[in-house]
Amino acid sequence: MYHFNEITIIGMGLIGGSIGLALKKSGKIKKITGYDVSKDSLIEAREIGAIDCIADDLKKAVLMTEVIIIAAPLGQYESILKEISPLLNADVIVTDVGSVKGFISSMFQKYLPKNIQFIGGHPMAGSEKDGIKAARSSMYENAYYFLTPSENTTQNTIEKIKTLVTEMKAYPIIVTPQEHDKIVAMISHIPHLTAAMLVISLSLCDGTKYLPFAGGGFRDSTRIASGNPEMWKDIFLYNKTEVLRSIEGLQKNLSNFKYALYTEKEDEILEILGEAKRTRDKIPGRFTDYMPPLHEIVIDVEDKPGILGNLTRILGENNINIKDIEILHAREGEKGVVKIGLESEDDRIKAKEILKRGRFPFTYERGVVNNVKGK
Ligand SMILES: NC(=O)C1=CN([C@@H]2O[C@H](COP(=O)(O)OP(=O)(O)OC[C@H]3O[C@@H](n4cnc5c(N)ncnc54)[C@H](O)[C@@H]3O)[C@@H](O)[C@H]2O)C=CC1
Ligand SMILES: O=C(O)C(=O)Cc1ccc(O)cc1
Structure with missing residues (x-):
């Protein structure tokens, strides 16, 4: 396995900071240099x-380093590439961490x-928060991390960067930039758009005053709408073609449902729902070969403070490593259901x-998640 001694991260915000933390925690990288237009972010990143090390300018940042990770906003790529290329x-x-890959690939090729x-x-993990203060060393643990080689990328480079990703405890997935943009339009960009539309739909009928009543459903479906508007504006514009295609699919589904409801076709409504x-119940089922299979248990728990802490502490004390955890529902005064994915049978x-x-006492078994046995 290849290990890098020195790497540079350009952009020390949420993602750049989390990568730095994860790689330092791995103990495999001797020196990480950071560069950011914000001096405060750099100081905090070092703290x-x-x-x-802090690089005072881009020139110092890219000298004598083995890997450069661009973790800046997509709209900044062109000026950064122009400056570092010579x-x-x-x-x-x-390499980079940008949420859209087709345009990045062309820009890399150009400059x-x-x-x-x-x-x-x-990396397919992040948050609706931004900035170095929100960075976490565990951000990429068990997360998928897309890698999009170009025609000129050598196998040696692919293997080296796969190792780096693995050191962050993420799972590298190789796809073309075009496949990537198609996938993320469906599973990330459209969900963000629908979350944003759900929230602003409230203002259409003067509904914002009802926000305090928003329960788990509304909160779950709209959390990502709190993401940085500047970042999401870039994402939509740079992945315009695929997002427009996915919007058409969404509109078709909405029209089908609207028609079924208008005509009171119970069977169709039932079929759609x-x-x-x-489909939703398959998440987080790992139905691809990318990740090792998980072995699940499901636990009915009282919805009260500290219950999750107790549950995870007991497993930790018994040396059982939790690979995945999901709270299926939690309402005050009622039982909640926690689903835990474990490494082995x-x-x-x-x-x-x-x-x-x-x-x-209310702990049940589930089958291996990516096996039809799972129920
Ligand atoms: N926020 C998320 O959940 C995810 C974001 N990404 C991608 O990661 C990239 C960074 O996003 P975040 O870390 O969330 O944003 P952020 O706003 O937390 O961090 C961006 C950092 O880049 C710095 N910066 C701005 N212009 C710069 C320049 N010209 N040179 C150097 N540094 C500059 C900013 O000062 C800031 O510290 C974006 O390209 C985004 O598409 C990828 C996966 C998840
Ligand atoms: O907060 C979440 O759940 C996200 O999905 C964050 C996110 C935002 C942008 C990306 O390109 C990837 C992940």
């Missing part, structure tokens, strides 16, 4: 241990010298016994 060492690898290796990257439920049996015999 929390996301970087070892300064790069021949053996450096350039970087032909002998420079580059590979696009996009049933199909949605069947042994862990599942052990966890079930310990919890059932102890403070969580």
Whole structure:
């Protein structure tokens, strides 16, 4: 396995900061240099241990480094690439974390010298928050991390960056920039758009005054609408073609539902809602071969303070590592359901016994998630 000694991160915000923290935690990278237009972000990044050194300018940032990770807003790429291109060492690898890949690939091709290796990257984890203060070392644990090689990217570069991603505890997935943009339009960009539309629809009928009544459903469906508008504006514009295509699909589905409701076609309404439920229930089922299968248990818990802490502490004390956790519903005064994904069948049996015999009698088994057995 190849390990880098020195890397540089340009943009020390949520994502750049989290990558720095994750890589420092891995202990595999000797020196991480950070550059940002905000001096305060750089100082904070060094204080929390996301970087070892601050570069005062882009020139110092890209000298003597093995990998450059661009983690700045998409709208800043052009000026950054223009400035760093003449300064790069021949053996450096350039990558990034941008949420759109087709346009990045063209921009890399346009500005970087032909002998420079580059590979696009996009960690599929983040938050509606931004800035270094929201950075977390655990951000990429068990997250998918898309890598989009270009025609000129060598296998050696791909393997090296895959190792770097693995050191962040994420799962590298290789796709073309075009496939990437199609996928994220459906699973990230359209969900953001619908969340934003749900929220602003309230103002259409003077409904914002009812916001205090918003329960779990509204909150779950709209959390991402709190994301940085500047970042999302860039994402929509740079992935315009795929987002427009997905909007058409969404409009078609809405029209179908509207018609079924207007004509009171119960079967069609049921079929649409049933199909949605069947598909949603597969999450976080790992029905691809990308990730190792998880072994699930489901626990009915009282909805009261500290209950999750107790549950995870008991598993931790028994050396059982939680790979995935989902709260299926939690309403005041009622039971909540927690679904936990474990690494092995042994862990599942052990966890079930310990919890059932102890403070969580309502613990049930589920099958291996990516196996039809799972129920
Ligand atoms: N926010 C999220 O959940 C995710 C974001 N991304 C991508 O990550 C990138 C960064 O996003 P965040 O970290 O969320 O944003 P952020 O706003 O938290 O951080 C961006 C940082 O870049 C700095 N910056 C701005 N212009 C710069 C320039 N010219 N040179 C150097 N630094 C500059 C800013 O001062 C800021 O510290 C974006 O391209 C976004 O598409 C990818 C996955 C998830
Ligand atoms: O907050 C969330 O759940 C997100 O999905 C964050 C996110 C935002 C942008 C991306 O390109 C990837 C992930």
